[in-house]
Amino acid sequence: MLQKLKENVKKLKQETVPIYHALFDSRTPLSAKIVAGLTIAYLLSPIDLISDFIPVLGLLDDLIIVPAH
Incomplete structure (x- = not known):
């Protein structure tokens, strides 16, 4: 679960350029x-x-700010 969450955050940060x-x-x-x-x-x-180095919670705030696809 943590790995998938990290992958989603990485993807969201890559989508920053089109925005x-x-x-x-x-x-x-x-x-x-x-x-x-x-x-x-x-x-x-x-x-x-x-x-971000607090497990799950550290990545969760990024996913709340930028909705995942």
Whole structure:
């Protein structure tokens, strides 16, 4: 279970790049740009709500901030 959770978090962090590009598309609504920007900032920030080396809980906060597919 922990391995699958780590894989999901890694996948979400890889999806940060397309979200970043959507920020600069003129068709993207301002409210979506704000949410996307805050999400990217959180994922790339060295400060985490719950540290990632706390089993399960550390990765769970990332999955709550950025919904999994």
